[in-house]
Amino acid sequence: MKINLVLIILMSTFSFVSIGQQQSDIKNPEKYSINNQKYKSLYLDGFLNIKKEGKPVISDDWMVVTANFQASKAAAKILEKGGTAVDAMISAQIVLGLVEPESSGLGGGAFLVYYDNVKKEVTTLDGRETAPKKVSPVMFQDNKGNPIKFFDAVIGGKSVGVPGVPALLEKSYLKWGKTKWSLLFEDGIKLADDGFVVSKKLSSSVKKNKESLIKFKKNKEYFFPQNIPIEPDQILLNKEYAKTLKQFSQHGSKVFYSGKIAKDIIYTVQKSSHNPGVLSIEDLLFYKVIERKPVCSLYRDFKVCGMGPPSSGALTISQILGMIEKYDLSKLGPKNPETWRIIGDASRLAFADRSLYMADKDFVNVPIDQLINKKYLLKRAKQLETKKKIEVIEAGKLYNKNSLNYAKDISIELPSTSHISIVDIYGNALSMTTTIENGFGSRLMTKSGFLLNNQLTDFSFKTHNEGKKIANSIEPGKRPRSSMSPTIIFKDNKPIYIIGSPGGSQIIGYVVNTIIALIDWKMNVQAASSMPHAINRFGTYDLELGTSIAELKIPLEQMGYKVNLKKFFSGLNIIEINNKLYGGSDHRREGIAIGN
Numbered sequence: 001m002k003i004n005l006v007l008i009i010l011m012s013t014f015s016f017v018s019i020g021q022q023q024s025d026i027k028n029p030e031k032y033s034i035n036n037q038k039y040k041s042l043y044l045d046g047f048l049n050i051k052k053e054g055k056p057v058i059s060d061d062w063m064v065v066t067a068n069f070q071a072s073k074a075a076a077k078i079l080e081k082g083g084t085a086v087d088a089m090i091s092a093q094i095v096l097g098l099v100e101p102e103s104s105g106l107g108g109g110a111f112l113v114y115y116d117n118v119k120k121e122v123t124t125l126d127g128r129e130t131a132p133k134k135v136s137p138v139m140f141q142d143n144k145g146n147p148i149k150f151f152d153a154v155i156g157g158k159s160v161g162v163p164g165v166p167a168l169l170e171k172s173y174l175k176w177g178k179t180k181w182s183l184l185f186e187d188g189i190k191l192a193d194d195g196f197v198v199s200k201k202l203s204s205s206v207k208k209n210k211e212s213l214i215k216f217k218k219n220k221e222y223f224f225p226q227n228i229p230i231e232p233d234q235i236l237l238n239k240e241y242a243k244t245l246k247q248f249s250q251h252g253s254k255v256f257y258s259g260k261i262a263k264d265i266i267y268t269v270q271k272s273s274h275n276p277g278v279l280s281i282e283d284l285l286f287y288k289v290i291e292r293k294p295v296c297s298l299y300r301d302f303k304v305c306g307m308g309p310p311s312s313g314a315l316t317i318s319q320i321l322g323m324i325e326k327y328d329l330s331k332l333g334p335k336n337p338e339t340w341r342i343i344g345d346a347s348r349l350a351f352a353d354r355s356l357y358m359a360d361k362d363f364v365n366v367p368i369d370q371l372i373n374k375k376y377l378l379k380r381a382k383q384l385e386t387k388k389k390i391e392v393i394e395a396g397k398l399y400n401k402n403s404l405n406y407a408k409d410i411s412i413e414l415p416s417t418s419h420i421s422i423v424d425i426y427g428n429a430l431s432m433t434t435t436i437e438n439g440f441g442s443r444l445m446t447k448s449g450f451l452l453n454n455q456l457t458d459f460s461f462k463t464h465n466e467g468k469k470i471a472n473s474i475e476p477g478k479r480p481r482s483s484m485s486p487t488i489i490f491k492d493n494k495p496i497y498i499i500g501s502p503g504g505s506q507i508i509g510y511v512v513n514t515i516i517a518l519i520d521w522k523m524n525v526q527a528a529s530s531m532p533h534a535i536n537r538f539g540t541y542d543l544e545l546g547t548s549i550a551e552l553k554i555p556l557e558q559m560g561y562k563v564n565l566k567k568f569f570s571g572l573n574i575i576e577i578n579n580k581l582y583g584g585s586d587h588r589r590e591g592i593a594i595g596n
Contacts, residue, residue, distance in 0.1 A: 054527040057583040059595025064088055065421045065573035065583045067103065067591040070196055071095040074187035075422065076594040083179040085422040085430035086114070086172045092420050093169060093434060094188035097450055098241055099196050101440070102205040103418040103502065106256065107452040108436035109164035111307040112172055113294065113486040115495050117427035122305050122488060126290040127168030128479040129161030129455040134278035135474055140461040147461035155212055156275030159442050159454035162287045165434065166253040171289045176428065185249035192242035195235035199590050203232045205439055215274060218445045241449030257284040261448050268446045297372050299325060302519055303490040308368060309361040312354045313485030315371055316508045319350035321515065322377035323384065329520040337555035342384055344536035347509060348393045349380050351537045356395040359471035360479045370398045389560035417484065417502030421573045423581055429495045431486035455480055485511045501572040509535035510570045525584030529572040544568050
């Protein structure tokens with residue numbers, strides 16, 4: 001009965017249905033509001049138990065899964081009133097930027113994959129940050145031409161790209177929104193003005209990043225009031241963010257690309273006490289969200305669709321799935337080391353191609369069709385016909401006019417980011433991964449109450465390697481390559497799974513393994529999101545410490561792999577559409593699914 005009570009605490013006016021759960025008969029649910037201190041931790045702890053038990057949330061009409069209960073609640077309000085998936089996403093992102101500022105926000109970028117149930121088509125929107133026109137190809141190198149240390153590049157104004165989230169929210173609304181624009185900001189404004197609940201994740205992230213955060217006065221005042229780091233369940237206000245949201249709700253995204261807020265962004269970047277940057281008003285004025293063709297491929301009887309370049313997500317996922325498709329993974333199962341040898345080496349082969357060929361397609365010739373061609377992938381998959389680790393991994397040979405002119409990438413992409421999955425009452429589906437790159441981005445907080453990204457450090461720190469150009473090198477106006485992998489999967493031309501995760505370049509592995517778990521191993525969405533991780537990108541096999549997958553350490557070592565046991569901080573948020581809606585959220589983070 002304890003879990004039933006804590007579920008109703010959040011919802012107040014929504015029904016929240018889970019396996020084996022009956023609706024509570026509490027007559028006055030408002031008194032159990034999440035703002036009541038007594039119930040905050042009770043709610044979160046109760047829901048965490050449900051997730052660990054592998055039970056999905058079940059609903060009939062709509063569902064939202066985000067990384068924070070306050071964001072899911074805001075989106076649920078919009079969906080309950082007949083809003084579209086995009087309406088709900090905007091409300092959720094506005095709140096996430098407040099309650100989870102280390103992961104995403106108005107100073108960052110995002111990729112959106114959207115299924116329009118009326119037109120029966122998939123559209124992707126590229127809201128990735130762009131490099132300022134005054135960037136230098138050697139800006140992340142020392143005097144000898146060597147790459148500088150990653151965090152020496154991250155902190156300060158030099159790493160900041162043009163934010164894309166505000167423009168993406170507005171463009172997606174103009175295409176698919178229905179609810180009155182200003183109503184989408186109500187929860188975000190109220191939480192910023194009256195106070196939001198500090199989560200364990202935010203508190204932990206603040207403490208972990210203390211050294212870099214306190215370099216800047218504004219961060220110190222906000223995250224360390226009276227020199228004490230914010231604590232879980234503490235109520236925190238952000239009046240400046242509330243004012244920014246009011247401007248956004250009244251005037252649209254133009255306030256971020258011209259006017260007072262834009263000038264604030266430029267001042268923050270150019271006058272930074274650490275690594276002042278070159279971002280200009282002109283860079284902001286010329287920013288555009290780009291509608292791109294989705295990258296889709298077939299895996300067994302399913303069509304897997306995602307974001308193309310500058311994301312490497314859909315391409316790399318398609319390559320891995322294309323190489324492993326001839327193996328009967330359902331028969332091998334998730335506990336078999338042979339399963340993970342096949343998946344791991346297919347991932348290594350795909351990441352070799354990713355390193356060489358994948359970048360912003362507006363600047364380099366990315367051979368998309370060749371990379372996911374079935375014949376090419378079957379040829380690559382022949383290397384998997386062994387019982388041992390592939391010793392030497394090389395990129396495949398793609399003979400077009402530019403493919404031989406690229407060199408291996410030299411770049412770092414660390415875990416952070418957030419993901420939103422939504423299905424509305426109209427049958428539209430949305431998968432959006434959103435980020436400011438590293439935790440707390442550049443560590444620069446504007447006077448407008450939001451943090452700025454460090455997305456430029458997703459570019460290669462070198463432009464050439466062994467005399468050849470690196471595809472993902474920095475150039476004015478270019479968008480850095482990403483691993484974000486918002487994904488919608490179809491069966492019989494109908495959407496069945498909405499998937500995505502944070503996690504840097506590990507995102508690709510998280511999403512691939514989840515697809516295999518859902519399709520080959522018939523797991524429900526909650527079990528799949530909480531499945532133990534085994535990730536191999538560059539040769540070393542990372543297995544999740546303290547889980548059953550760690551038992552494969554010795555068998556994989558006998559196959560020739562170096563094995564590393566580690567903790568993972570994925571944040572998979574998944575919805576299945578199968579007569580009813582089933583929601584799952586990674587137990588490693590604080591995400592929740594809400595449905596009705």
